[in-house]
Amino acid sequence: xxxxxxxxxxxxxxxxxxxxxxxxxxxxxxxxxxxxxxxxxxxxxxxxxxxxxxxxxxxxxxxxxxxxxxxxxxxxxxxxxxxxxxxxxxxxxxxxxxxxxxxxxxxxxxxxxxxxxxxxxxxxxxxxxxxxxxxxxxxxxxxxxxxxxxxxxxxxxxxxxxxxxxxxxxxxxxxxxxxxxxxxxxxxxxxxxxxxxxxxxxxxxxxxxxxxxxxxxxxxxxxxxxxxxxxxxxxxxxxxxxxxxxxxxxxxxxxxxxxxxxxxxxxxxxxxxxxxxxxxxxxxxxxxxxxxxxxxxxxxxxxxxxxxxxxxxxxxxxxxxxxxxxxxxxxxxxxxxxxxxxxxxxxxxxxxxxxxxxxxxxxxxxxxxxxxxxxxxxxxxxxxxxxxxxxxxxxxxxxxxxxxxxxxxxxxxxxxxxxxxxxxxxxxxxxxxxxxxxxxxxxxxxxxxxxxxxxxxxxxxxxxxxxxxxxxxxxxxxxxxxxxx
Amino acid sequence: xxxxxxxxxxxxxxxxxxxxxxxxxxxxxxxxxxxxxxxxxxxxxxxxxxxxxxxxxxxxxxxxxxxxxxxxxxxxxxxxxxxxxxxxxxxxxxxxxxxxxxxxxxxxxxxxxxxxxxxxxxxxxxxxxxxxxxxxxxxxxxxxxxxxxxxxxxxxxxxxxx
Numbered sequence: 001x002x003x004x005x006x007x008x009x010x011x012x013x014x015x016x017x018x019x020x021x022x023x024x025x026x027x028x029x030x031x032x033x034x035x036x037x038x039x040x041x042x043x044x045x046x047x048x049x050x051x052x053x054x055x056x057x058x059x060x061x062x063x064x065x066x067x068x069x070x071x072x073x074x075x076x077x078x079x080x081x082x083x084x085x086x087x088x089x090x091x092x093x094x095x096x097x098x099x100x101x102x103x104x105x106x107x108x109x110x111x112x113x114x115x116x117x118x119x120x121x122x123x124x125x126x127x128x129x130x131x132x133x134x135x136x137x138x139x140x141x142x143x144x145x146x147x148x149x150x151x152x153x154x155x156x157x158x159x160x161x162x163x164x165x166x167x168x169x170x171x172x173x174x175x176x177x178x179x180x181x182x183x184x185x186x187x188x189x190x191x192x193x194x195x196x197x198x199x200x201x202x203x204x205x206x207x208x209x210x211x212x213x214x215x216x217x218x219x220x221x222x223x224x225x226x227x228x229x230x231x232x233x234x235x236x237x238x239x240x241x242x243x244x245x246x247x248x249x250x251x252x253x254x255x256x257x258x259x260x261x262x263x264x265x266x267x268x269x270x271x272x273x274x275x276x277x278x279x280x281x282x283x284x285x286x287x288x289x290x291x292x293x294x295x296x297x298x299x300x301x302x303x304x305x306x307x308x309x310x311x312x313x314x315x316x317x318x319x320x321x322x323x324x325x326x327x328x329x330x331x332x333x334x335x336x337x338x339x340x341x342x343x344x345x346x347x348x349x350x351x352x353x354x355x356x357x358x359x360x361x362x363x364x365x366x367x368x369x370x371x372x373x374x375x376x377x378x379x380x381x382x383x384x385x386x387x388x389x390x391x392x393x394x395x396x397x398x399x400x401x402x403x404x405x406x407x408x409x410x411x412x413x414x415x416x417x418x419x420x421x422x423x424x425x426x427x428x429x430x431x432x433x434x435x436x437x438x439x440x441x442x443x444x445x446x447x448x449x450x451x452x453x454x455x456x457x458x459x460x461x462x463x464x465x466x467x468x469x470x471x472x473x474x475x476x477x478x479x480x481x482x483x484x485x
Numbered sequence: 486x487x488x489x490x491x492x493x494x495x496x497x498x499x500x501x502x503x504x505x506x507x508x509x510x511x512x513x514x515x516x517x518x519x520x521x522x523x524x525x526x527x528x529x530x531x532x533x534x535x536x537x538x539x540x541x542x543x544x545x546x547x548x549x550x551x552x553x554x555x556x557x558x559x560x561x562x563x564x565x566x567x568x569x570x571x572x573x574x575x576x577x578x579x580x581x582x583x584x585x586x587x588x589x590x591x592x593x594x595x596x597x598x599x600x601x602x603x604x605x606x607x608x609x610x611x612x613x614x615x616x617x618x619x620x621x622x623x624x625x626x627x628x629x630x631x632x633x634x635x636x637x638x639x640x641x642x643x644x645x646x647x
Contacts, residue, residue: 021625
């Protein structure tokens, strides 16, 4: 604090010169960490004191915007080039970043601790040894988070050779890794026989477009994830049967499986998992003793399902009677499936991407009786630009008391009659209703409790809002608060 | 401290008195310790001194009062958005004059949010600037000999230093 006090006492007017140099190194290093690496390295020629300031990075962010000249490649009109020209430019760019990174890593080799390594660059398997050297460099410095995305979203993207195989062997001897995010890689530690111990400090594993090679490889990996809490598979290949059961992954709290093309079944047995989010085709689920699983997201897009199929909703109350929060996305013909089920403890129901197939949403009214303890209902209407005509001769859903329902949220409102109809139904039948919120902005669920809000649909400000408000005010009791956003 | 106290009085290094609400003062760890240790009831004579000049302290308190409700209760995403916009406006004011004092004060008062914000602002001033422009903005003297400068250029062949 001594240093700080002295600086504070310096008179403003006298010391205009060199003010930034009064700051301690730790402050300057943090300022530089907010620049791109290329910019931070450049500051080393500002003055002698600045020469080594950039040499203590907390994170290694190795991607094109951070390491290469901003405009050097983005200005090139790659789309006009022939295949060969494009390949040469691509190779030059890859060689350049490898050179720059190697120089950079040599200049920061004294650093003792790296918190994060991030590589977002198109790398195929032919440069494996270089990339593995970077990973080794970070692991030696006790890196806690590794984030690799080895395909960029630009003209340089298409990899001409196979995906990079993540070097699991490097983790066996030294690992303090807590979070691993991989995209466009192969992750397949060892064979079935050798026990892989590299991931036993890992808490978060997020895989996107990763080739898992075989179910056995994945089992081998999961068997030693003793500390894992967050596990996510998004479009992962060669995952057929996902079996997680006692005694492995006992700390797992969140599991996400989205759009894995080969997946046939998920089997969870003796786990403490609290949230499961599944998105994709029709698969089989088996739940054996998962008593803490209280939040479930089911997003089904499978046109093989006919209206007669009652999966997955029919068996859920039997398999997971403790369920408290249920997200249903795009689950076609849900109305028919729901009549036979009863969720005794469910308190929060979220229905997403409505309107996608049918403009009639009155079935929601008829399924509400399956949720006798429902306290909060959210309806998130789809983003399609359909503008419905006034639909007449609609059968009004029968009256049914929902005495626990206190809160209703409807997003993506456009002011259509079917929306008014369901809102009116709720106002009439939810006897304990306290608030009803109407939001014209569609919401998209990103997973793990996160949402993204879009711009409102066009007709709401002009006519939708007035129409809805006019109808709903007539039916709203004094105790209900109507919120128009 | 007695629970009835809602605001406390502190002295700046220039000797001026400032009022800060208890909830806002809690954003700073040292101030929070002071709240726990020292008696701040009305009949207490002692007014603690904060080693930050008046001009800077005004800004720091303004920041604390704005951020205190959110820090204490947690708020929705829309509030967070609004706060972000407020932060940007807040840092726009007479930055060059006061930024370094705010940096030091945030460091000294252990205020993570403000410290991070001030570092980001300083970094933004450097973005896209040439080395000589950076020297000019921050009044830094170039104390390298031309040979040393040439050597540095060779060490980082991928980067341009102009």
